[in-house]
Amino acid sequence: MGRHREGNGEFAPCHRRLLADRLGLVTGTSSTPISGDPFWSVVRQRHRDVDLAIVDAPELPRAGAVSTAVPARSAEAIDRDVQALWEALLPGVPAQAQHRWVGDGRDEQRESTLTATTGVSAEALASAAATLRTDGWQVLLPPAGLPRVLADREGATLALVQASPGRTVLRMRTPIS
Numbered sequence: 001m002g003r004h005r006e007g008n009g010e011f012a013p014c015h016r017r018l019l020a021d022r023l024g025l026v027t028g029t030s031s032t033p034i035s036g037d038p039f040w041s042v043v044r045q046r047h048r049d050v051d052l053a054i055v056d057a058p059e060l061p062r063a064g065a066v067s068t069a070v071p072a073r074s075a076e077a078i079d080r081d082v083q084a085l086w087e088a089l090l091p092g093v094p095a096q097a098q099h100r101w102v103g104d105g106r107d108e109q110r111e112s113t114l115t116a117t118t119g120v121s122a123e124a125l126a127s128a129a130a131t132l133r134t135d136g137w138q139v140l141l142p143p144a145g146l147p148r149v150l151a152d153r154e155g156a157t158l159a160l161v162q163a164s165p166g167r168t169v170l171r172m173r174t175p176i177s
Contacts (some may be wrong), residue, residue: 010137082170113171
């Protein structure tokens with residue numbers, strides 16, 4: 001049996017071509033799309049020892065295209081869950097909510113921003129962090145910067161921030177699935 005690999009552990013050029021053919025890769029012969037391409041045909045002519053393969057790029061959504069994917073959870077259900085989370089983290093603190101979809105059509109998320117016009121204490125943030133940990137969130141309390149709680153669970157991200165002495169903000173991104 002002949003040697004299939006060269007001393008450096010790579011397949012010999014003749015075996016690379018054979019492997020590409022067996023795997024169904026499109027190589028640079030005269031009947032392939034490479035021969036008709038102005039750039040790749042020149043590369044093929046100058047470097048016959050190089051195997052070329054053309055792989056179709058995934059089709060990107062057109063600008064302004066509307067996603068036809070049906071969310072696994074409705075926007076209303078996600079919004080209710082975020083409101084309930086606010087009430088569990090900061091009971092008795094009224095908040096104004098804004099919700100919107102963000103993403104590129106393939107990886108959409110629901111972004112919710114709840115804002116209270118009252119500040120909360122450091123103890124309230126620590127209590128919120130403890131509640132999140134109990135509920136299975138991975139929680140971070142950064143020691144520097146604005147007082148805040150950062151959390152992540154199952155693709156959802158959350159930031160509860162004391163933005164100013166009279167303003168508390170919860171921003172959460174939730175995947176649709």
